[in-house]
Amino acid sequence: MRAVVCHSRHFKARDKLEALFSSLRRPEIVPLNPVLAEDLFGKVLDEYPDIKTLQKLHSKIVVDQHLHFNPSLGIKLMRAYAACGQTGMTRHIFDESPERNVIFFNVMIRSYMNNRLYQEAFLVFKVMFGHGFLPDNYTYPCVLKVCSASHDLRVGLQVHGAVVKVGLGLNLFVGNGLVAMYGKCYCLVEARRVLDEMPRRDVVSWNSMVAGYAQNARFDDALEVCREMESLRLKLDAGTMASLLPAVTNTSSKNVTYIKEMFENMFNKSLVSWNVMIAVYVNNSMPSEAVDQFLHMEACEIEPDAVTIASILPACGDLSALLLGRRLHQYVERKKLLPNLLLENALMDMYAKCGCLQDARKVFDSMEFRDVVSWTSLISAYGRSGQGRDAVELFEKMQDSGLSPDSVAFVSVISACSHAGLLEEGKHYFKLMIDEYKIVPRIEHFSCMVDLLGRAGRVDEAYSFVKEMPLEPNERVWGALLSACRVYSNMDVGLIAADKLFQLVPEQAGYYVLLSNIYAKAERWQDVMTIRSMIKNRGIKKTPGISNVELSDKVHTFLAGDRSHPQSKKIYEELDVLVGKMKELGYVPETDSALHDVEEEDKECHLAVHSEKLAIVFALLNSKPCTPIRITKNLRVCGDCHTAVKLISQIAEREIVVRDTHRFHHFANGICSCGDYW
DNA sequence: GTAGGGTTAG
Numbered sequence: 101m102r103a104v105v106c107h108s109r110h111f112k113a114r115d116k117l118e119a120l121f122s123s124l125r126r127p128e129i130v131p132l133n134p135v136l137a138e139d140l141f142g143k144v145l146d147e148y149p150d151i152k153t154l155q156k157l158h159s160k161i162v163v164d165q166h167l168h169f170n171p172s173l174g175i176k177l178m179r180a181y182a183a184c185g186q187t188g189m190t191r192h193i194f195d196e197s198p199e200r201n202v203i204f205f206n207v208m209i210r211s212y213m214n215n216r217l218y219q220e221a222f223l224v225f226k227v228m229f230g231h232g233f234l235p236d237n238y239t240y241p242c243v244l245k246v247c248s249a250s251h252d253l254r255v256g257l258q259v260h261g262a263v264v265k266v267g268l269g270l271n272l273f274v275g276n277g278l279v280a281m282y283g284k285c286y287c288l289v290e291a292r293r294v295l296d297e298m299p300r301r302d303v304v305s306w307n308s309m310v311a312g313y314a315q316n317a318r319f320d321d322a323l324e325v326c327r328e329m330e331s332l333r334l335k336l337d338a339g340t341m342a343s344l345l346p347a348v349t350n351t352s353s354k355n356v357t358y359i360k361e362m363f364e365n366m367f368n369k370s371l372v373s374w375n376v377m378i379a380v381y382v383n384n385s386m387p388s389e390a391v392d393q394f395l396h397m398e399a400c401e402i403e404p405d406a407v408t409i410a411s412i413l414p415a416c417g418d419l420s421a422l423l424l425g426r427r428l429h430q431y432v433e434r435k436k437l438l439p440n441l442l443l444e445n446a447l448m449d450m451y452a453k454c455g456c457l458q459d460a461r462k463v464f465d466s467m468e469f470r471d472v473v474s475w476t477s478l479i480s481a482y483g484r485s486g487q488g489r490d491a492v493e494l495f496e497k498m499q500d501s502g503l504s505p506d507s508v509a510f511v512s513v514i515s516a517c518s519h520a521g522l523l524e525e526g527k528h529y530f531k532l533m534i535d536e537y538k539i540v541p542r543i544e545h546f547s548c549m550v551d552l553l554g555r556a557g558r559v560d561e562a563y564s565f566v567k568e569m570p571l572e573p574n575e576r577v578w579g580a581l582l583s584a585c586r587v588y589s590n591m592d593v594g595l596i597a598a599d600k601l602f603q604l605v606p607e608q609a610g611y612y613v614l615l616s617n618i619y620a621k622a623e624r625w626q627d628v629m630t631i632r633s634m635i636k637n638r639g640i641k642k643t644p645g646i647s648n649v650e651l652s653d654k655v656h657t658f659l660a661g662d663r664s665h666p667q668s669k670k671i672y673e674e675l676d677v678l679v680g681k682m683k684e685l686g687y688v689p690e691t692d693s694a695l696h697d698v699e700e701e702d703k704e705c706h707l708a709v710h711s712e713k714l715a716i717v718f719a720l721l722n723s724k725p726c727t728p729i730r731i732t733k734n735l736r737v738c739g740d741c742h743t744a745v746k747l748i749s750q751i752a753e754r755e756i757v758v759r760d761t762h763r764f765h766h767f768a769n770g771i772c773s774c775g776d777y778w
Numbered sequence: 779g780t781a782g783g784g785t786t787a788g
């Protein structure tokens with residue numbers, strides 16, 4: 101974030117500097133009046149110039165006998181260097197300054213803090229006393245923030261003691277710092293006590309309390325503090341919304357509505373409040389609402405910043421809204437928001453999720469700095485496309501580049517191995533994670549391993565793995581096992597897994613269907629019927645199949661058997677024509693519903709047409725010949741559709757990319773990239 | 779000057 105802020109500032113500062121230098125070149129004002137020069141240089145430094153401008157300015161100051169060692173300029177230079185990440189230079193100026201005061205120490209501590217050098221910040225704080233300087237009402241809030249950022253309760257408690265001793269306990273900023281520190285350190289009772297004992301509180305004090313609860317997963321308490329604020333007739337602001345964000349991630353629709361109302365009632369909607377609103381939708385799997393909110397924001401002529409774009413990009417990825425995604429990419433280039441690590445990571449992932457692996461790769465290759473997230477995004481992108489070897493190669497390169505893979509990186513690489521059938525490699529990475537990187541495997545890693553073993557046909561080994569794992573197996577673990585049992589027709593283990601799943605998630609229709617598939621393959625029709633009636637008797641609701649397709653900046657959604665689309669009649673007619681041509685090529689529609697279901701769409705839905713077929717025909721009718729068609733589905737592609745889409749790609753001479761819940765299928769010339777195994 | 783908004787898996 102810092103980089104972004106500084107970046108936009110750099111340009112303004114550079115312009116000012118050019119004007120400054122050209123005025124310096126004018127002979128009538130050389131030698132420059134020292135007071136005027138101090139003022140001018142100070143103004144440029146306050147705008148955080150880029151490193152080159154800063155160095156030029158610094159050398160000008162050093163050679164000027166009046167300005168060299170000027171304390172005010174020294175402080176500004178320190179701040180400007182810190183904003184460029186050059187804390188070494190900040191420290192140098194600090195050490196060399198002959199006339200230091202308490203502000204020098206405060207700026208030095210803040211510089212370290214902003215560059216996440218927390219131990220260095222603490223050290224400066226400690227040596228202040230030895231130099232005869234007492235920390236003041238500026239020092240303590242800053243040091244408390246260092247405690248918050250490093251979750252250092254031990255120092256935090258010492259600072260609290262010192263604050264009370266020197267009589268700063270009643271200071272508003274110090275109090276706010278204490279509330280935040282205790283909140284970050286999981287001491288919510290203490291945080292609340294400090295808040296209650298503050299003689300004067302402002303909206304920041306309350307927001308800090310909201311943030312404390314929200315960060316500690318105390319969602320209801322966080323919302324309760326908001327209601328308390330409302331009852332005190334305090335104006336909730338963008339900061340309140342931002343503080344609440346962790347509390348309304350994967351939350352109830354009631355909570356989302358509460359935030360929405362908070363936003364709507366906000367008198368001055370700042371950029372941050374728009375950004376938070378978008379993030380709330382994204383974090384609650386409501387990508388369409390997020391996109392709508394973004395378009396609304398544009399219509400209100402609010403200029404998005406890097407945070408806005410980084411927040412909305414995952415929604416584009418979710419919806420495969422490639423056109424919008426590309427438009428956003430152009431926007432960030434036009435607004436010179438790049439380079440920005442988070443934005444680049446988000447762009448890469450958007451392209452990958454839209455099935456544009458090459459565009460994702462292009463972003464990756466163009467990046468100056470990459471972190472574990474950058475590599476992980478690309479590794480999982482290759483994994484989802486079934487290119488396990490490329491994923492493994494990237495993983496090795498990431499290690500070679502000196503980065504330590506984290507827990508998520510291992511999920512990605514093991515999952516990539518699983519999709520590509522790289523059994524030994526997957527096992528190797530699981531072991532590497534534990535033995536070399538000392539990462540304690542989480543439930544996600546175990547479910548990946550079960551998937552890896554299961555897909556490779558080692559169903560019994562997978563079951564043993566489940567029995568021996570130190571964590572309680574969850575839905576995903578049993579689900580991976582059941583899927584493997586369907587593929588390899590393992591009735592015994594399948595029944596065990598299904599039984600567990602029916603207990604864990606009795607309302608999930610998909611697992612009943614999977615089990616009925618296993619029975620059907622074994623021709624146990626009586627059991628198939630039993631499962632069918634179980635679904636009916638238990639009143640289990642099925643997730644309807646939905647496919648999205650984007651056309652000129654608008655995402656069109658189709659349900660299975662959908663007839664609500666304005667072009668519906670045309671779509672069905674065209675589909676009939678296509679089916680005729682497909683039959684000439686040997687297509688036989690699969691009518692056996694039990695085998696037909698991969699997941700949740702039952703017999704009735706099969707009589708209707710699956711959503712991906714409708715979306716594809718719609719795209720065929722409405723897009724130019726030869727342009728690729730990209731579909732995103734909320735369930736897995738069934739066997740019948742898979743066969744049909746292969747043929748459609750051949751007949752219509754179109755590349756068709758279908759993203760289902762598990763992976764990408766790239767259809768072209770009658771074949772699919774998954775090699776018919778998914 | 780104190781709170782608070784972004785990216786990666788399944």
